Amino acid sequence: GVQTCALPISPEVVTGGVASWTFAVTHAGGPTVTQPFTVTDVVPAGLTTPEAVPGAGWDCGAVTITVTCTYTPGSGGLSAGETTTGVVVRGTAALVPPVGSTSPLDNTACVADSYNENDATPQVSSDGNDCATARITVQPQADLSITKSGPASARVDGTIDYSLTVANAGPSATATANFTDTLPSGLTSVSVDRKSTRLNSSHSSVSRMPS
Numbered sequence: 001g002v003q004t005c006a007l008p009i010s011p012e013v014v015t016g017g018v019a020s021w022t023f024a025v026t027h028a029g030g031p032t033v034t035q036p037f038t039v040t041d042v043v044p045a046g047l048t049t050p051e052a053v054p055g056a057g058w059d060c061g062a063v064t065i066t067v068t069c070t071y072t073p074g075s076g077g078l079s080a081g082e083t084t085t086g087v088v089v090r091g092t093a094a095l096v097p098p099v100g101s102t103s104p105l106d107n108t109a110c111v112a113d114s115y116n117e118n119d120a121t122p123q124v125s126s127d128g129n130d131c132a133t134a135r136i137t138v139q140p141q142a143d144l145s146i147t148k149s150g151p152a153s154a155r156v157d158g159t160i161d162y163s164l165t166v167a168n169a170g171p172s173a174t175a176t177a178n179f180t181d182t183l184p185s186g187l188t189s190v191s192v193d194r195k196s197t198r199l200n201s202s203h204s205s206v207s208r209m210p211s
Helices: none
Strands: 002-008 012-014 017-025 037-042 049-056 059-061 065-069 089-095 104-112 131-139 144-148 160-170 189-196 205-211
Touching: 002 104, 017 104, 017 131, 037 160, 049 059, 059 144, 065 089, 089 104, 089 160
Parallel strands: 002 131, 012 131
Antiparallel strands: 002 017, 017 089, 037 065, 037 104, 049 089, 059 065, 104 131, 144 160, 160 205, 189 205
């Protein structure tokens, strides 16, 4: 019989990055395989713009939600213990886990295995060896930025208002963030008016700094 092997090219990817797997088929034992066989790979939900990049001997059809690839053995067939070239299945990781958590992308490939090459309709066998699953973990990604504004001049003993705006361009939301504001010398009685602590969009805070 033949068995699939699926491996992630990288075990982790950030949201918006390219997730890639490689699957190949190994002849686990028995007569030399001389007839073509097909691998079906159901693209996991959360993967967009999927595509298949076949190695030598493989022919892959159009990719929708399923990748279907057929391998044609060479003139000598696929002997016991031999492994085919690989097929790379890849796409954009569209899952958006919040900061502090992750989301899995599980990809399963199954080979239609016929132990009798005269079988016109080979099927995935019931022993479970003809499917392989590989997981890529989608890591969150938050893009934080900060801007600061204030008056160009101030009166002695007057009050200066500095406005600090923290924005998150995402794609992941984050509930916490830290920043450091180095204050100019000559300021006393510093106070902070926090307008918001949510960081999944732009918000402002105001610092009152009498001098």
